[in-house]
Amino acid sequence: MALNPTDEKAGSHDHRPKPDERRRCQRARQAVLTALADLLTEQPLSAISIEAIAKRAGVGKQTIYRWYPDRASLFIDLYDSDVASRVSIPDMGSLEKELNELSLRTWEMWRETARGKAVRHLIATAQSNEQSLSQLQDSFMPKQRRFIEQLLNRAIERGEIKRLKCDAFIDLLIGFHWYHLLTNTLDDESAIPLMISILLKGLSRADGLQPDSSDVTKQE
Amino acid sequence: MALNPTDEKAGSHDHRPKPDERRRCQRARQAVLTALADLLTEQPLSAISIEAIAKRAGVGKQTIYRWYPDRASLFIDLYDSDVASRVSIPDMGSLEKELNELSLRTWEMWRETARGKAVRHLIATAQSNEQSLSQLQDSFMPKQRRFIEQLLNRAIERGEIKRLKCDAFIDLLIGFHWYHLLTNTLDDESAIPLMISILLKGLSRADGLQPDSSDVTKQE
């Protein structure tokens, strides 16, 4: 049986000419990201379109499509570009405090820079576009989870909690935030510490008590 | 002097001519819902459009727009029409068992009837359409929450848990499911009992231990 060497990626007959990252015009890149950021703050989500971004940025549409093969990539690039740093959490000695801090800062950033809208658009887009969904899964979500994992690891080092790889915990935490973001229902930020306290109680007791949940520590 | 009550100016905004629900053609309504259900099972989410639904149903587009002022209403009507009954949970004596049952049945229904896609489209749509968001908030979400509240109330009556109105608990539970639905990541349903056990442990301890979360029981 003869393997076709050109077909490394199954099903990919995508003969895209692979743009040369070195020659990328940084001015254009910045213009696009800035334009998108501006539109997000000024316009309703329904007014965000590639065409509008390109026009606002003074950039050809192709320039966007060249560097961002799907919408998700663009929004993720924006999200990463200048925002990640805003939510780095120092060691506060308490996981609960740190999670609260992380959550509150995230919401603050979502609100103030309209990045919340970007996330909403990103998630919405991924529902009807396979490539965008992949980007969401492979690029955006891991980064989001890593923030939380860092805090968990720190707590483990401090001996605050037991060593465990509990995806469900992170799912619950992020799911809570997404839920409120997507439904625009976080009337009261006091819901956050409450939610975290519930989660942490669940976590602290997850060290092998009930037989039907004893596998928590072995998950994954 | 007779005042003409039919004032054409009528500063009121929308003043839509209010279709007469009694005269609604049930055949058309069913055709639309069936067509939508079929498309959801057969087509990718990106292929779902009002136009496609109307064509498939053999119905004029206007007939859809007449009864569903926004896309969300349509999807919610579908969701309600024949699905709710599938996830009624009998009293199983254990909240944990019941929540597990509810979750598993929900995912089963989402999968088998493609109603999961409907929810995904519904949520995505609400991101760029204010009216749809309102429908999501006011019509879809309360119904979803009520399922869980019923189980919680039953557990309270059984004395299994203390009386409490803990929105955060429900947010966490639903948020978890939405998160996995929207990102198409529920590879393993064993994550569900794990998640529920975490939640329940948080809940069971929420009865006024730590001073900073003692208000759990008084919430709302």
Next chain:
Amino acid sequence: MALNPTDEKAGSHDHRPKPDERRRCQRARQAVLTALADLLTEQPLSAISIEAIAKRAGVGKQTIYRWYPDRASLFIDLYDSDVASRVSIPDMGSLEKELNELSLRTWEMWRETARGKAVRHLIATAQSNEQSLSQLQDSFMPKQRRFIEQLLNRAIERGEIKRLKCDAFIDLLIGFHWYHLLTNTLDDESAIPLMISILLKGLSRADGLQPDSSDVTKQE
């Protein structure tokens, strides 16, 4: 009652982005004109729609709307594109003969190329669309009149008739043809020479006999 505020007033500060004529795709232009011509010969007038033309031409609707701001422009472009030349009349030494020739050839062309239908659609369209009416007035009618004016001028040079600028004469001639075209009543082409002989007799005597029509020669 919601009155639909059609754009008829429209101070026409319509800063449309003015498409760049140089970049116009000639293939698309030809495809549109050919498709329209074909539809005119094959279909009843009621089946002629922008959508049908675009589909037949394998062209996006926008491509039509981009270059033809109103329906009239499209039909006039078709009419001009390949038809005008068919009715150029050589000097035959006699105005009557030439007018007969022009008329007969016009009807022949209207019939054989279905351009008569185009004119009918053009005129009908202009009745309910201000822009189309303007196009009819400013673009189509002058060209039609010029054909006749040329013959008249030639006759003047030959000394056949006196110098005069008689709009009414042309109005009568064109009016006659339009009348029969629009009502689909030209059962017998022998009506044409008869009509022309009447007109010409009126013309030949118009050289200042009756005082109340002496201004014929000064008209405009």
Next chain:
Amino acid sequence: MALNPTDEKAGSHDHRPKPDERRRCQRARQAVLTALADLLTEQPLSAISIEAIAKRAGVGKQTIYRWYPDRASLFIDLYDSDVASRVSIPDMGSLEKELNELSLRTWEMWRETARGKAVRHLIATAQSNEQSLSQLQDSFMPKQRRFIEQLLNRAIERGEIKRLKCDAFIDLLIGFHWYHLLTNTLDDESAIPLMISILLKGLSRADGLQPDSSDVTKQE
């Protein structure tokens, strides 16, 4: 017992439910005609639709469709209903004067009662609807021609002109008016007497001079 007159039209495979003229509601009929007349004066031609007329008249659409099988019938009914009388011309002893009077009064009526718009719509409609075209040919046009024929007959009785049945003459006269009506170009009513003088000169000389037009007097 009266015979049911609905089956008069032979060859009609039109299974229309045969409206009973005797039971026709005159209130509804008047309301429709008045509404149409009002819309014609108040609205641009593009705003005239069956739906708008029905709504304005406070009448069901079916009531219009029942009595007017095509749009043309409706407009002709309006035109006939109250307007014809306005252009009856007394014997003025001179055909030219009478034709001028007829023409001027027609334009005056067209303008003042917006009936000109009705005629425009009528003609436009006939371009894309066979039934309407038939109505135009069989009902509207003959009536219009009869006005002129009456004047011609009177002139013949007076001995002013020779006996003749010259369709072309009438075609020219009506064609002239239609042309200016449809193109909204009758800037100056002084064009009318000029046009008529041309026509009449043609007519007065049409009594067998040139051999090739000697058949004028034998026409029809």
Next chain:
DNA sequence: ACATAACCGAGACGGTACGTCCGGTCTTGAA
């Protein structure tokens, strides 16, 4: 040092779907 690629802006292109409007038919309840 300069040819030659790839970039860039602009925007035309073939399409799909939007949400609205109207045509013409059918249904309902009241008179």
Next chain:
DNA sequence: TTCAAGACCGGACGTACCGTCTCGGTTATGT
């Protein structure tokens, strides 16, 4: 039956974006 009201199916309207494709013009690499 007729009428007012209006729901119904169908289909065209004109617009907005999609993602692709030229088109000159402008870098900026690499031999």
